[in-house]
Amino acid sequence: MAARRLLLSVDELAVLCREHAVRLPPPFLPVRVGAGDARAREVAREHLVARGLLDGAAGESVARNLGLLTASRVALRTDVVIDHESISSLIAIGEEAGATIAHAYRSAVELSLWPAGELPHEVSRLVPGGGPRGDGRPVAIATRALIGALGVAADRGHDAAEMLLVREGVQRRDADQLLHVAATTHGSLHAIVTGRATGGTEAVALGHVVWLLSGQGWQGIRRLRVGDLALAPVVPADLGRWLAPYVAELVA
Numbered sequence: 001m002a003a004r005r006l007l008l009s010v011d012e013l014a015v016l017c018r019e020h021a022v023r024l025p026p027p028f029l030p031v032r033v034g035a036g037d038a039r040a041r042e043v044a045r046e047h048l049v050a051r052g053l054l055d056g057a058a059g060e061s062v063a064r065n066l067g068l069l070t071a072s073r074v075a076l077r078t079d080v081v082i083d084h085e086s087i088s089s090l091i092a093i094g095e096e097a098g099a100t101i102a103h104a105y106r107s108a109v110e111l112s113l114w115p116a117g118e119l120p121h122e123v124s125r126l127v128p129g130g131g132p133r134g135d136g137r138p139v140a141i142a143t144r145a146l147i148g149a150l151g152v153a154a155d156r157g158h159d160a161a162e163m164l165l166v167r168e169g170v171q172r173r174d175a176d177q178l179l180h181v182a183a184t185t186h187g188s189l190h191a192i193v194t195g196r197a198t199g200g201t202e203a204v205a206l207g208h209v210v211w212l213l214s215g216q217g218w219q220g221i222r223r224l225r226v227g228d229l230a231l232a233p234v235v236p237a238d239l240g241r242w243l244a245p246y247v248a249e250l251v252a
Helices: 010-019 037-050 056-071 116-124 144-155 158-167 172-184 236-251
Strands: 004-008 074-082 085-093 097-104 109-115 139-141 187-195 204-214 217-225 228-234
Touching: 004 010, 004 056, 010 037, 010 056, 010 109, 056 085, 056 097, 056 109, 074 236, 085 116, 097 116, 109 116, 116 236, 158 172, 172 204, 172 228, 187 236, 204 236, 217 236, 228 236
Parallel strands: none
Antiparallel strands: 004 109, 074 085, 074 187, 085 097, 097 109, 139 228, 187 204, 204 217, 217 228
16 A cells, blocks of 8 residues: 545645544634635535546545544544644554545645554654754753753843853753754744554543754753753754654554
């Protein structure tokens, strides 16, 4: 099975959801407000018929795609914000196949159906490139409290922030990188893994991955021990590896 990808307008997605009695979670639930709603849906249906997406093999593929998104035991929600643009995605993982819906603000919706073994590739394609990885060396952040204190110190200037880092025992090279990341961060990624344990009925959040996009590219936030975090340079292809331990707990 090769990956199948389909671009739809919000109105076309609404027609397909109604056709297959599917209710997607926000923000993927197609909502349209206005007097032209009925006419817009009528036009969308005509487009879907012309594209052969309401019956036959293509229609069955769409039905399977939407079905996975609402009935899978394991799901992954990602939200990427870069400057003023955002992309929200929902990935559902089945035994043999996975499904994705990606919705960019004021843009088309993409439906994807792909072999379950391609999860690492699927999650990486949802993350825009973030520049160079750097030397791969993690930078420790002493404590969560220090992060807040850094912001206050940074408001008083680079020298004040640097003095605070030195007082906390942070190495000079680490301090410079932390200050650079804080000053140039302009994007973020949040990925949350949810699922139901075998025999369970309610979905629970099992894992949460957070990355920041700065002038040095993507930086992943790792927990070192209680109260301590670290920044590690990453690239989109790394996201699958970061999520794998949480997914493995649910599919084992």
